[in-house]
Structures are given as C-alpha cells and as structure tokens.
Amino acid sequence: MDILIFAETDDKGNFKKDAFEIASYAYQISSQTGGNVKAICFNSKIPEKLSDYGVKKIINSENDELKNFDAGIYSDCISDVFKSENCSMLVLSSSSNSKYIGGILSVKIDAGYVTNIISIPVKDNNLVVVRNTFTNKAFETVEITKSNSILAVSKNSFGLKENPTKTEISDFNFNISERRNKVSSIEKTSNKVTIADADIVVSGGRGLKGPENWYLIENLAEVLGAATACSKPVSDLGWRPHSEHVGQTGKPVSSNLYIAIGISGAIQHLAGVNSSKVKVVINTDPDAPFFKAADYGIVGDAFDVVPNLIDKLKEFKSVND
Numbered sequence: 001m002d003i004l005i006f007a008e009t010d011d012k013g014n015f016k017k018d019a020f021e022i023a024s025y026a027y028q029i030s031s032q033t034g035g036n037v038k039a040i041c042f043n044s045k046i047p048e049k050l051s052d053y054g055v056k057k058i059i060n061s062e063n064d065e066l067k068n069f070d071a072g073i074y075s076d077c078i079s080d081v082f083k084s085e086n087c088s089m090l091v092l093s094s095s096s097n098s099k100y101i102g103g104i105l106s107v108k109i110d111a112g113y114v115t116n117i118i119s120i121p122v123k124d125n126n127l128v129v130v131r132n133t134f135t136n137k138a139f140e141t142v143e144i145t146k147s148n149s150i151l152a153v154s155k156n157s158f159g160l161k162e163n164p165t166k167t168e169i170s171d172f173n174f175n176i177s178e179r180r181n182k183v184s185s186i187e188k189t190s191n192k193v194t195i196a197d198a199d200i201v202v203s204g205g206r207g208l209k210g211p212e213n214w215y216l217i218e219n220l221a222e223v224l225g226a227a228t229a230c231s232k233p234v235s236d237l238g239w240r241p242h243s244e245h246v247g248q249t250g251k252p253v254s255s256n257l258y259i260a261i262g263i264s265g266a267i268q269h270l271a272g273v274n275s276s277k278v279k280v281v282i283n284t285d286p287d288a289p290f291f292k293a294a295d296y297g298i299v300g301d302a303f304d305v306v307p308n309l310i311d312k313l314k315e316f317k318s319v320n321d
C-alpha cells in the first residue's frame with residue numbers, strides 16, 4: 001500500500017513544519033504495512049528536503065497557477081496523483097487549507113476521511129484511528145470502512161522523526177480545469193508569525209491591565225520568534241484584534257510552547273490551548289486555575305517577571321548566536 005502526503009509550502013516555497021510531521025507519520029505507517037511514502041507539493045524550492053523524512057517519491061509541480069490556494073484545483077491535482085500513483089491512503093495535516101480540501105477529496109477518491117488524528121492507525125478488519133474531539137476534551141476511536149482513507153493528523157501530535165532515504169523527484173503537468181473563481185492577488189496585513197503556524201505563542205490576559213502594556217507580550221514574542229495571542233475579554237475590550245483571541249470561541253492553538261501571562265485559565269480558554277505541548281503560566285494568583293493545566297508556572301507579577309525574562313533570553317541568545 002503506497003501512501004501519498006500533501007506537503008504544504010508557504011508563499012516562499014518553503015515547506016511548512018507540518019509537512020515534515022506528516023511525512024514522519026506516513027513513514028511510520030509504511031514501515032509497518034510495507035509500501036512507499038510519496039509526496040505531492042506545489043512550487044517547492046527544495047522538494048528534496050522531504051527525503052530526510054522517508055519520502056521515496058516527490059511530485060513537485062512548479063506552476064504559477066498553483067501559487068494561491070484554490071480548493072477545487074488543489075483537490076483535482078491531488079486526486080489525479082493519488083490515482084496515478086496507485087495510493088490507498090492520503091495523509092494531510094490538520095491545517096485549515098488541508099481540512100478544507102479533505103472533504104472534497106473524500107468524494108473524489110471515494111475515501112473515509114478523519115481529522116485531528118493523534119494515533120498511528122491500527123488495522124483490524126478496517127483501519128482504526130484515534131482522534132481528538134470536543135476541543136480536545138475527549139478522544140474518539142473511528143473505524144474507516146472504505147478501502148481508501150484520508151487521515152488529517154493533528155498538529156504536533158506526532159513530532160518529527162528523521163528517516164533519510166533515496167528519493168526520486170518528478171514533475172507533474174496538471175491539466176488545470178476551468179476555475180469557478182480566481183485569486184488575483186494576496187496582500188498580507190502583517191508579516192508576523194500567525195497563531196496557526198507558530199511553534200511558540202505568547203498570550204496575554206486581563207492581568208496586563210490595558211493595551212498600553214502589550215509591549216511586554218510583543219517584546220517577549222519578538223525575542224522568541226513567537227506569535228501573539230490573547231484571552232477573549234482582551235479582544236472584547238478592543239485591547240487586541242479578534243484574530244488573536246484563542247479558546248473555545250476563538251482560535252485553537254497547538255503550539256510546542258504556549259506562554260500565558262495574566263490569564264486566569266477559565267475552562268473556555270483552556271479548551272482552545274490544551275493541545276499545546278508545553279504550557280507556561282505567569283500569574284500573581286497561586287490559585288489561578290491555569291496552574292493546574294500548566295507544565296511550568298511562575299507565581300509573580302507580569303510587570304516584574306516578563307522584562308526579566310526578556311533580558312535573560314536576549315543574554316542567552318547573544319551568547320549562543
């Protein structure tokens with residue numbers, strides 16, 4: 001059984017981190033079931049990078065028509081390659097674009113489609129996988145009853161595992177069908193790291209007292225190369241844009257490191273961040289509920305702790321750069 005992965009690239013043609021994670025994931029499956037891992041990517045500058053993660057064949061299409069995400073065209077291309085390469089499993093990341101095309105692809109290739117997967121599938125009679133559900137408060141075991149499957153892997157649930165291998169790189173000439181609509185240009189409003197792509201997220205709550213103090217969050221985020229986020233009341237108060245609000249009613253965060261500053265840790269906030277790997281909490285109140293969910297906690301005033309942390313990180317970076 002050959003497995004196809006869809007390795008997403010950014011607008012500069014670099015692979016997103018998820019691409020290596022799903023390659024590692026697919027390699028582990030193939031080492032149990034036999035068969036090869038193949039990848040499809042669009043406009044990758046360094047497709048060979050996937051060979052570090054066990055991908056045997058990379059189909060990279062360099063085509064300006066594929067620069068901007070288009071669910072119809074992308075799913076046409078991926079399903080064509082899936083069929084021509086005789087694959088029976090497609091692995092995606094649980095990014096918003098991949099989740100979007102997953103449903104279309106499940107119809108095109110007649111496959112069972114499961115998102116937010118956190119386990120390697122087990123073959124019983126059918127394929128069985130475990131997924132996160134109810135904003136990560138429960139696990140669900142799902143049986144795929146079709147012979148083809150699409151598995152969208154939850155971010156950071158598997159990690160990167162290098163398996164260097166010899167790779168064949170080929171091009172694929174897609175016959176792009178007529179579009180229903182066309183993106184003519186994209187203008188980014190900010191060059192900051194987005195919450196969805198960030199490895200590290202620095203988040204602030206009402207404990208920061210007002211928007212004038214957000215320099216603490218921004219400075220810490222800058223030194224760590226992190227995205228900034230906030231609790232719901234902070235965006236409701238207009239201290240920060242709604243695009244930064246995380247939690248049950250905001251964006252989900254699955255970063256490797258989540259630093260919560262002046263956030264109490266209400267259940268609705270935790271619902272959106274509890275799939276982050278390491279959670280660090282800075283709060284004056286030792287009884288703040290967030291400490292129960294934290295891996296590391298600092299009981300202290302953000303106005304003392306954060307500037308010290310920034311200084312120490314700068315010092316550390318200057319010694320290690």
Ligand SMILES: Cc1cc2nc3c(=O)[nH]c(=O)nc-3n(C[C@H](O)[C@H](O)[C@H](O)COP(=O)(O)OP(=O)(O)OC[C@H]3O[C@@H](n4cnc5c(N)ncnc54)[C@H](O)[C@@H]3O)c2cc1C
Pocket residue numbers: 204205206207208230231232233234245246247248249250261262263264265266267268269272282283284285288300301302303
């Ligand atoms: C239906 C519903 C959906 C919701 N969805 C969301 C959601 O998606 N996301 C979300 O975030 N909330 C959500 N909420 C709101 C949630 O219940 C909490 O009210 C909210 O998360 C609290 O935000 P906060 O922790 O920033 O503020 P607070 O609860 O006011 O907590 C501030 C914290 O800062 C600490 N603090 C104060 N001063 C300092 C200092 N100098 N240094 C360090 N710490 C300090 C305090 O000890 C306190 O723990 C939702 C609520 C409902 C009812």
